[in-house]
Amino acid sequence: MSRFLLRRLLISVPVLLGISVVLFSILALAPGDPFGELALNPNIPPEVRFNLRKQFGLDDPLVVRYVRWLAAMLHGDWGYSFVSRLPVQQLILQRLPTTLFVLGSAYVLALLIALPVGILSAMKPYSFFDQVATTFAFVGYSLPTFFTGLLFILVFSIYLGWLPFIYSSTIEAGGFAWVLEHVRQGAMPITVLGLFEAASLTRFVRSAMLEVIQQDYITTARAKGLAEYRTILKHALRNALIPVVTVVALQIPAIFTGAVITEQIFRVPGIGSLLIAAIESTDTPVVMAVTFVYAALVILFNLLADLIYGLLDPRITYG
Amino acid sequence: MRTQSDKTMTAVRAAPYGATGLAATRPQSLWRNFWRRFCRHRLALVGMTILMVLTLSTLLGPLVYHHRINDIDFAVSLQGPSLAHPLGTDDLGQDLLARILYGGRVSMAVGLVAMLIAILIGTALGATAGYCGGWVDHVLMRLTDLFIALPPLPLLLLVVYLFRDTMRRLFNPELGIFLLIVLVIGGLRWMQPARLVRAAVLSLKEQEFVEAAVALGTPPLRMVLRHILPNALSPVIVAASLGVGSAILAESSLSFLGLGFPPDMPTWGRLLFDAKDHLDSAPHWALSPGTMIFLVVLSINYVGDGLRDALDARKVL
Numbered sequence: 001m002s003r004f005l006l007r008r009l010l011i012s013v014p015v016l017l018g019i020s021v022v023l024f025s026i027l028a029l030a031p032g033d034p035f036g037e038l039a040l041n042p043n044i045p046p047e048v049r050f051n052l053r054k055q056f057g058l059d060d061p062l063v064v065r066y067v068r069w070l071a072a073m074l075h076g077d078w079g080y081s082f083v084s085r086l087p088v089q090q091l092i093l094q095r096l097p098t099t100l101f102v103l104g105s106a107y108v109l110a111l112l113i114a115l116p117v118g119i120l121s122a123m124k125p126y127s128f129f130d131q132v133a134t135t136f137a138f139v140g141y142s143l144p145t146f147f148t149g150l151l152f153i154l155v156f157s158i159y160l161g162w163l164p165f166i167y168s169s170t171i172e173a174g175g176f177a178w179v180l181e182h183v184r185q186g187a188m189p190i191t192v193l194g195l196f197e198a199a200s201l202t203r204f205v206r207s208a209m210l211e212v213i214q215q216d217y218i219t220t221a222r223a224k225g226l227a228e229y230r231t232i233l234k235h236a237l238r239n240a241l242i243p244v245v246t247v248v249a250l251q252i253p254a255i256f257t258g259a260v261i262t263e264q265i266f267r268v269p270g271i272g273s274l275l276i277a278a279i280e281s282t283d284t285p286v287v288m289a290v291t292f293v294y295a296a297l298v299i300l301f302n303l304l305a306d307l308i309y310g311l312l313d314p315r316i317t318y319g
Numbered sequence: 320m321r322t323q324s325d326k327t328m329t330a331v332r333a334a335p336y337g338a339t340g341l342a343a344t345r346p347q348s349l350w351r352n353f354w355r356r357f358c359r360h361r362l363a364l365v366g367m368t369i370l371m372v373l374t375l376s377t378l379l380g381p382l383v384y385h386h387r388i389n390d391i392d393f394a395v396s397l398q399g400p401s402l403a404h405p406l407g408t409d410d411l412g413q414d415l416l417a418r419i420l421y422g423g424r425v426s427m428a429v430g431l432v433a434m435l436i437a438i439l440i441g442t443a444l445g446a447t448a449g450y451c452g453g454w455v456d457h458v459l460m461r462l463t464d465l466f467i468a469l470p471p472l473p474l475l476l477l478v479v480y481l482f483r484d485t486m487r488r489l490f491n492p493e494l495g496i497f498l499l500i501v502l503v504i505g506g507l508r509w510m511q512p513a514r515l516v517r518a519a520v521l522s523l524k525e526q527e528f529v530e531a532a533v534a535l536g537t538p539p540l541r542m543v544l545r546h547i548l549p550n551a552l553s554p555v556i557v558a559a560s561l562g563v564g565s566a567i568l569a570e571s572s573l574s575f576l577g578l579g580f581p582p583d584m585p586t587w588g589r590l591l592f593d594a595k596d597h598l599d600s601a602p603h604w605a606l607s608p609g610t611m612i613f614l615v616v617l618s619i620n621y622v623g624d625g626l627r628d629a630l631d632a633r634k635v636l
Binding site: 147154280 | 464468469470473474476477478480481482485568571572575576577578588591594595598599602605609613616617620621624
C-alpha cells in the first residue's frame with residue numbers, strides 16, 4: 001500500500017512540474033515590468049533600477065529564473081502579497097479550510113442524491129421515476145452555478161428571508177448557536193454546488209449501473225434467489241462504481257470551476273474568492289500561488305481516486 | 320461510422336422493390352437517414368427549434384427592435400417589464416431587451432469560434448498522435464494529460480488578467496478582448512476532441528481501405544485529410560456541438576466574475592454580473608439573461624444528445 005502510494009506520488013511529480021512550467025511561462029510571456037513604476041519616478045536614478053533588476057535577477061535567462069522560482073516555491077517561500085503585505089502561504093492557509101469544507105460537504109450531498117437516484121433509475125429504466133430523474137439531471141447539468149446561485153439568493157434570502165446570503169468567517173456565538181449559524185450560512189453555497197455535481201453524477205451512476213445490471217453474473221445472483229437489494233448493492237453497485245470513479249476524477253478540474261463561482265456569489269472566504277480579489281487588485285504573487293494550489297489539489301484528488309479504485313476493484317494490487 | 324451505415328444503406332437498396340410491395344420507397348441517402356434518426360429524438364428537435372429561434376432573433380431582432388443598447392435615461396432606471404421596455408431596464412435606464420439581443424450575438428459568437436479553435440487544435444493533435452504513433456503519440460498524449468489536469472477557470476482568469484491590456488492595445492478594445500477570450504477558451508478545451516480523434520484514427524488506420532490507399536501511393540497528409548478524418552467525423556461532430564455549450568458557459572462564468580467583456584459589450588454573463596448587486600430591487604434584470612444562458616445551453620445539450628443517437632451506427636433506430 002505505502003509502496004503504491006509512493007509510486008503514484010512519484011508519477012504526479014512530473015505532472016506538477018509540467019503545470020509549474022505552464023504557469024511560469026504564462027507569467028514570463030506576460031507583458032509588464034515589476035519595476036516599471038520606478039522608471040516613472042524621477043527621484044530614483046536609472047542605476048538604482050538596474051541594480052534592483054540585477055539583484056532580483058530579472059535579466060537572467062528564462063531557465064535560471066524558472067529554477068530559482070521553483071526552488072523558492074519548494075522551500076515554502078511563496079512571496080508576499082502586494083496588497084496585504086502578508087506572506088502568501090499564510091493567506092492561503094487561512095482560507096483553504098473553508099474551501100475544502102464547502103467543496104467536501106457539497107460532494108457528500110451530491111453523492112447522497114446521485115447514488116440512490118441513479119441506482120433506482122437504472123433498476124427500472126424508462127419508468128416514470130427514471131424519466132423524471134433523467135430530465136432533472138439533464139436540466140440541472142445545463143443550469144450554470146452562477147444562475148442557480150442568484151436564483152437561490154432571490155428565493156431564500158430576499159423573498160423568504162430564511163438564509164443569510166453572505167458567508168461570515170467570524171461568528172460570535174458558542175456551542176449550538178455556532179453550529180446552527182454555520183449550517184444556515186453554508187446551506188446555500190453547499191446546495192448550489194452539490195445539486196450541480198449531483199446532476200452529472202446521477203447520469204454517470206445510471207449509465208454505469210444499466211451496463212452492469214445486464215451482465216450474466218447479476219442474472220446468476222438473482223437466479224440463486226438472492227434478495228434484489230443485496231444483488232444491487234453488493235454485486236452490481238461495486239462494479240458500477242469503478243467507471244464512475246474514473247469520470248469523477250476527470251471532472252475534478254471542472255468542480256473547482258463551480259467552486260470558484262459559488263464562493264464568489266455567496267462571498268465565501270475561500271481561496272476562490274481570494275483569487276478573484278487578487279486579480280481585481282493585480283496582486284500577482286497571490287494569483288500565481290492560488291492557481292498553483294488549485295492545480296496541486298486536482299492532482300491530490302486524482303491520487304485519492306486511484307486509492308478508491310483499489311478499494312473497489314480487488315484485482316488492482318498495490319504491488 | 321460511415322462504413323457501417325453504408326452497409327445498411329446498400330442493404331436497403333439491394334432489397335428488390337417489388338418484393339416488399341413498397342415500390343414507392345425512395346432510396347435512403349446518408350443525410351436523409353441521419354435526419355430520420357435525429358427526428359426520433361423529440362427533445363433534440365425541440366432544442367434545435369429553440370436554438371434557431373434564439374439565433375435568428377439575436378441576428379435579426381436589432382433590425383426590427385429599434386432601441387439602442389446604450390441609451391441612458393435615469394428617469395426609467397430599474398423598471399420592470401413594460402410596453403416601452405419589454406424586459407425592463409437596468410440601473411442606467413438602458414433597455415434590457417436590446418442589450419440581451421446584442422449580448423446573444425457576442426455570447427453565441429464566442430461559443431462557436433472557441434469551439435472551432437478547440438476542434439481544430441484537437442483534431443490536428445489527435446490525428447498526428449494517432450497516425451504517427453510511437454514517441455510522437457507518447458509525447459502528445461502526455462501533453463494532453465497535462466492539460467486535462469489544469470484547472471480551467473483559474474487558468475482562464477490568470478491569462479485574461481495578464482494579457483488583457485496588451486490585446487486591447489494590439490487590436491481595438493472590442494476585438495482584442497474577443498480574440499483573447501476565444502483563444503484561451505478554445506486553447507483549454509481541445510483535449511477531449513484530441514482523444515476522440517486519436518482513438519478513431521488508431522482503429523481506422525488498420526483498416527483495409529487505408530491499406531489500399533497506401534498501395535496507391537497516397538502521401539500521409541492526403542491520407543489523413545481525405546481518407547481517415549472524414550470517417551472519424553461523427554464523434555467530433557457530437558463533441559463540437561456540446562463544446563459550443565460549454566464554451567458559452569465558460570465565457571459567461573468569466574464575464575460573471577467581472578473579468579470577461581467590458582460593460583459596453585453586454586454579453587449574457589456580463590449582464591448577470593451587473594445585475595447581481597440589484598437582486599432585491601430589480602430581479603427581472605438578472606432573470607432574463609440567466610434564462611437565456613440556461614435555454615441555449617440546455618438546447619445545445621439536447622441537440623448534442625440527439626446527434627449522438629443519430630450518428631451512432633451501432634444503435635438501431
